[in-house]
Amino acid sequence: MKQTFALLLLAITFAIAPLAHAQLLPQAASGQTGSGQEQRLDRIVAVVGEDVILQSELDRAVHAVQQQYAQHPDQLPPLSVLRRQVLDRLILMKLQLQHADDQGIHVSDQDVDRAVQAVAQQNKMTPDQLRQAVEQTGQSFADFRQQLHDQLVVQRLHQSVVQSSVNVTQSEVDNLLNSPAYKAGEVHLAHIEINVPAGASAEDISAAAAKAKAALDAIKGGMNFQAAAIRYSDATDALDGGDLGWRRMDAIPPAFLDTIANMEPGQVSPALRGPTGFHILKLLGRRKPAKQVVTEYHALHILIKPTAVVTMQQAGQKAEALYRRIVDKHASFAKLAEADSDDDTTANNGGDMGWFQKDAWGSAIGQQVTMLKDGEVSKPFQTAEGWHIVKRLGERQTDVTEQDARAQARQAIGNRKAEQAYDNFLRELRSRAYVKILVPSLASDGNSKATP
Incomplete structure (x- = not known):
């Protein structure tokens, strides 16, 4: 294989x-x-x-x-x-x-x-x-x-x-959520980047512009955009075909927003001048934010853990005894949870887990709550943590669109700051490092000279 x-x-x-x-x-x-020849x-x-x-x-x-x-x-x-x-x-x-x-x-x-x-x-x-x-x-x-x-x-x-450089504030999240760019949804982009070195001369800029024109001419002549990115792009993702994946419009550099906003899927932009060089963009797709509705469950929980003096088998026997008291003698689940549960998170609240999505408390508990009916108590079941008993109280559909939007906005801002911070770090690292290419055919733009 x-x-x-x-x-x-x-x-x-x-x-x-x-x-x-x-x-x-x-x-x-x-x-x-070849075979038998010297290395x-x-x-x-x-x-x-x-x-x-x-x-x-x-x-x-x-x-x-x-x-x-x-x-x-x-x-x-x-x-x-x-x-x-x-x-x-x-x-x-x-x-x-x-x-x-x-x-x-x-x-x-x-x-x-x-x-x-x-x-x-x-x-x-x-x-x-x-x-x-x-x-x-x-x-x-x-x-x-x-x-x-x-x-x-x-x-x-x-x-x-x-x-140390990525800190997202509530006001930044609020500003982003209220921005027209955020409400515009997401775009799927590919790009070709033609770098212009720091402190570039007029000759360097002219050479980069000529390379960008050659890339555009190749695309107009029928070359696949991915192939053109592999052939012409200086970006680190060139060998991936320049695919940037799905990005929210608010994550697009402002200099490119107007161009992308007016493009249709499949269209290729002209060469756009940015702070690091020339960029050619292809819009692969566009999608609007979708409403997010999830199923949530409300349940009570009892956990019996093994200890240094209580084996897993003994913990299971205790859980079985509690289960029988609940289903046979109609003992209060909440009171037994307060008195006997080893779940530090829920015991003081009578085992109340609140409303949660299916696997928020782990897949084993999630599987149980989906199988139970409201008011039904599970038989004791074992995980690596110990023995569990769950009583399902209810099920509901919850709109988490705003909650997800805030989480996504926070992540988008953090990712953008992280990407910019690391890109700046790599540029500085490369500019002050000693690098000397010893084979002239492997050097370009004077890189055969030692830098810095």
């Missing part, structure tokens, strides 16, 4: 900067000319701070991207452009790992073990099956674990960078 692992880490890399897919893909053997000597293609990038490392990463697009090779840019794109991502990854190490950010073997488990579950495999699948691609499992390790380090670096 040969697999491509480009997207395996999505579940554990929430909100981190886009990373090279090449680092998550099967690594091909490099540097071999080609490796060489350093770039110096990044105190680290280096080897030719073999770049070859593996490029080959991995080519494997990812094996069914659509026409979407890839010329090999010379692809190699520069992949090298830029490898450089950015090394800079982040170096900075994380300087900041004392580390990941344990246990953290990697949990990440392996998460990747396996995401792909409906056991860890052993995942190992076999990775090794069948030609990559060692040790290398795969190292890639997971690096992703986790960068995730923690991202959290460290943004946590």
